[in-house]
Amino acid sequence: MQMQSLKQYLYNPICxxxxSFFVNNHLFCNDCYQKKIAPISEMKMKQLTEKFESYFLLNWIPFESDMLSEMVYRMKSDKCFGAWMYYAEKAADELAENLNIEQIDYIIPIPGSKKTSVHSHIFAQLLGRALRKPILDILVKTQTIGEQKRKNKTERLNKTIRLHEQFTRNLNLLGLARSHVLVVDDILTTGSSFIQSVEALGPVRKATLLTLFHRTANSNTVLVS
Ligand SMILES: [Zn+2]
Structure with a gap:
């Protein structure tokens, strides 16, 4: 028991x-989890465009919920492998109730812009294990500095998602055009990375986005002039 508490303290500091120090992999004590997180972590669907739908577990409105903001922050830190395991399994279970999992052929992580942004990959790996689907890590994000529009303006970073060069020639073998791909990321904001990813993949039978969080703009933002 003492060893267990020490482990929890080191890896998941507090609820x-x-x-409370009695924290589980879901980052809360069991009491708080049951009261505050379990009721709001149900798979929700959002239609991104006419063609594409996305699914997410938790709706996060920054500045409205310190608790969820702290959760996002902690999930993005390097101590949270257990939490990703917990929520990936939950997401897999919940997705199975909303989608015909049988029809998913591949799981594809959306690449992060920095080398250190590995969470979509971790999420994808764990989902792949839970859903028993192969992971295709074939997308990369590149950054090029765009031409400066005006003097003294900050440099514009052009981020593009493209296929990893090593795979482009063998892509036919994957049969993507006949596949339903589950594209995975940690947070859905505008969906633009997802759309870019699908464009980079070329023709697919169906593409669906799955994220853990959906970041919504502040609902009561007041612009003060
Ligand atoms: Zn608690």
């Missing part, structure tokens, strides 16, 4: 809601 994100009440500060």
């Amino acid at each position: 994100l809601s009440c500060g």
Whole structure:
């Protein structure tokens, strides 16, 4: 028991809601999890465009929920492998109730812009294990500095998602055009990375986005002039 508490203390410091040391992999004590997270972590669908739908577990409105903001922050830190395991399994279970999992052929992570952004890959790996689907890590994100529009303006970073060069020639073998791909990321904001990823993949039978969080703009933002 003592060893277990020490492990919890080291890896998941305190409950994100009440500060208790008795924390589980879901980052809360069981009490807070049941009261505050379980009721709101149900798979929700959002239609991104006419063609594409996305699914997410938790709706995050920054500045409205310190608890969820802290959760996102902690999930993005390097101590949270257990939490990704927990929520990936939950996401896999919940997705199976919303989608015909049988029809998914591949799981494809959206690449992060920095080399250190590995969370979509971790999420994809764990989902792949839970859903028993192969992971195709074939997308890369490149950054090029765009031409400066005006003097003294900050440099514009052009981010593009493209296929990893090593795969482009063998792509036919994957049969993507006949496949339903589950594209995975940690947070859905505008969906533009997803659309870029699908464009980079070329023709697919169907593409669906799955994220853990959906970041929504502040609902009561007031612009003060
Ligand atoms: Zn708690």
